[in-house]
Amino acid sequence: MSETTHFGYQTVPEADKAGMVHGVFTRVASKYDVMNDLMSGGMHRLWKEAMMDWLAPRPGQRLLDVAGGTGDVAFRFLGRGGGPAVVCDMTEGMLIAGRKRAEADQRADRLEWIVGDAMALPFADASFDVYTISFGIRNVTRIEDALREAFRVLRPGGRLMVLEFSQIPNDLLQKAYDLYSFNVIPVMGQVVAGDRDSYQYLVESIRKFPGQETFASMIRRAGFDQVRYRNLTMGIAALHSGWKI
Numbered sequence: 001m002s003e004t005t006h007f008g009y010q011t012v013p014e015a016d017k018a019g020m021v022h023g024v025f026t027r028v029a030s031k032y033d034v035m036n037d038l039m040s041g042g043m044h045r046l047w048k049e050a051m052m053d054w055l056a057p058r059p060g061q062r063l064l065d066v067a068g069g070t071g072d073v074a075f076r077f078l079g080r081g082g083g084p085a086v087v088c089d090m091t092e093g094m095l096i097a098g099r100k101r102a103e104a105d106q107r108a109d110r111l112e113w114i115v116g117d118a119m120a121l122p123f124a125d126a127s128f129d130v131y132t133i134s135f136g137i138r139n140v141t142r143i144e145d146a147l148r149e150a151f152r153v154l155r156p157g158g159r160l161m162v163l164e165f166s167q168i169p170n171d172l173l174q175k176a177y178d179l180y181s182f183n184v185i186p187v188m189g190q191v192v193a194g195d196r197d198s199y200q201y202l203v204e205s206i207r208k209f210p211g212q213e214t215f216a217s218m219i220r221r222a223g224f225d226q227v228r229y230r231n232l233t234m235g236i237a238a239l240h241s242g243w244k245i
Helices: 014-040 043-055 072-079 092-104 143-153 171-193 196-208 212-221
Strands: 004-007 010-013 063-066 085-089 111-115 128-134 154-165 225-232 237-243
Touching: 004 014, 004 196, 010 014, 014 043, 014 092, 014 171, 014 196, 043 072, 043 128, 043 154, 043 225, 043 237, 063 072, 063 143, 072 085, 072 092, 072 128, 085 092, 092 111, 128 143, 143 154, 143 212, 154 212, 171 196, 212 225, 212 237
Parallel strands: 063 085, 063 128, 085 111, 128 154
Antiparallel strands: 004 010, 154 237, 225 237
16 A cells, blocks of 8 residues: 655645645746745745844855745845855746746856755755755655755755744634635635645645644754754744754
């Protein structure tokens, strides 16, 4: 009997999930940045700046941004003085959109765009100083495998940072957020991107992702030390940090 996993609230064969996620992001690629602004009220920009504040990029640091899509985090990393950067994503359409941004911004020479799977990264051991993944790890079929791969490709002294939607530690506020998410976001997806189902999945996938303490324990089990997290906007999102010692 084949292993199963979740795709939003559906139970699906584990072998099918990556292809289903790929389909979602292929369909939404052209409207992804616009929808991020609409879904979060622009807050995702502040959360990514908070990520950079905690990371404090330095010249010469090589970044791997996994599930990096259109390069939002990589651009910020370069803008804060870090670099060079590699953006790795399983969806080629997202990378194509990001490459166009890089060419328009005249940063193409400091960025690489690689199609790859977070659970089996196409990079050598100890290749990067910083590994980031933003709003992507909840879509990975086996999160533990992705965290082990992050540990593998980081150099000793390297840092992992994960930005992901999380759980609000207040039941009343969580219920209000759920009402917004399930009733508004799929409708936005239909109106703006012509795709209600993909945004229904994205909302459901947030609810299936483990809470802050559980995810921090998963990072520790992957081998990371000094694991910490910070809640953002009451816990709607959270930043998790860990170091490869």
